[in-house]
Amino acid sequence: MTETFAETWLRLREPYDHAARSAALAHRFLTVLPAAPRVLDLAAGAGSNARYLMSMGQGRADWVLADADRALLAAADLRTARMERRALDLARPAWPRTLARVDGVTAAAFADLVSAAWLARFARAVARRRLPVLVALSVDGRVAWTPQDPDDALVLRLFRRDQARDKGFGPALGAAAPWRLAADLRARGYQVHMRRSDWRIGSKDRVMLGRMIDGFAAAAADAALFESRDAVAGWSDRRRAQAAAGQLRLVIGHRDCLALPPSGSPASRSPPLNSP
Numbered sequence: 071m072t073e074t075f076a077e078t079w080l081r082l083r084e085p086y087d088h089a090a091r092s093a094a095l096a097h098r099f100l101t102v103l104p105a106a107p108r109v110l111d112l113a114a115g116a117g118s119n120a121r122y123l124m125s126m127g128q129g130r131a132d133w134v135l136a137d138a139d140r141a142l143l144a145a146a147d148l149r150t151a152r153m154e155r156r157a158l159d160l161a162r163p164a165w166p167r168t169l170a171r172v173d174g175v176t177a178a179a180f181a182d183l184v185s186a187a188w189l190a191r192f193a194r195a196v197a198r199r200r201l202p203v204l205v206a207l208s209v210d211g212r213v214a215w216t217p218q219d220p221d222d223a224l225v226l227r228l229f230r231r232d233q234a235r236d237k238g239f240g241p242a243l244g245a246a247a248p249w250r251l252a253a254d255l256r257a258r259g260y261q262v263h264m265r266r267s268d269w270r271i272g273s274k275d276r277v278m279l280g281r282m283i284d285g286f287a288a289a290a291a292d293a294a295l296f297e298s299r300d301a302v303a304g305w306s307d308r309r310r311a312q313a314a315a316g317q318l319r320l321v322i323g324h325r326d327c328l329a330l331p332p333s334g335s336p337a338s339r340s341p342p343l344n345s346p
């Protein structure tokens with residue numbers, strides 16, 4: 071079954087996503103594309119990834135926004151006519167047909183939802199067409215609350231169990247996704263570049279902090295045995311009080327991954343990537 075995401079959640083996270091991303095990797099992805107490229111954004115939701123890439127100066131692209139959720143696609147606004155909304159279930163084996171006639175593939179906040187088998191098929195499909203790939207904002211497992219709490223480790227352990235739930239693609243990779251993606255693409259001859267793209271949620275970001283506390287607590291409670299539920303509830307109460315007092319901060323680790331196809335294809339004939 072497809073995991074659903076509320077548009078309000080995608081809008082709330084968008085500024086954190088955009089602030090976190092590696093501009094160097096995004097820029098390099100855009101520079102290896104042809105002058106007026108057709109770019110496929112997988113699991114595009116309401117278009118946040120394309121909005122970010124357009125803000126990096128790619129105004130001449132034709133965007134194909136693909137997602138299973140028609141309501142999210144309908145809400146996508148790129149302020150350009152050069153956008154196609156494509157309702158597409160990426161869990162179906164035929165989805166790679168969408169790669170025909172595109173010059174590059176991107177996705178954001180998606181790789182951690184899929185399984186190892188799905189990523190292997192993805193790598194095979196993009197490599198067959200030698201497409202440049204930019205996969206942004208995959209969680210990498212780092213979660214740092216400030217101040218620390220004695221039950222952080224318990225909540226995180228339970229949260230990770232929930233993260234591995236099948237989201238429609240088989241057992242979800244969660245924090246293993248960035249490394250798996252990089253390994254699969256390297257095995258196909260790609261040159262892979264990874265950068266950190268961490269969410270930094272400050273003490274004034276009360277709405278986002280509240281969302282994160284509720285999200286961690288709900289997922290942890292679902293995965294908890296009966297006796298751990300009180301500990302999770304206590305953790306949530308303490309974290310809410312700290313957030314209300316402006317005393318809580320949070321960093322969530324993510325990785326951006328740029329993969330350039332093997333030499334011989336246009337995308338590989340560009341200068342080396344500088345450090346961000």
Ligand SMILES: C[S@@+](CC[C@H](N)C(=O)[O-])C[C@H]1O[C@@H](n2cnc3c(N)ncnc32)[C@H](O)[C@@H]1O
Nearest residue numbers: 073113114115118137138139159160161178179
């Ligand atoms: C965390 S959201 C990210 C959305 C967007 N890329 C962004 O950065 O805001 C994950 C997206 O995956 C999409 N998704 C989940 N399962 C899917 C499937 N089987 N086929 C296509 N899209 C799917 C959801 O509809 C949602 O838009």
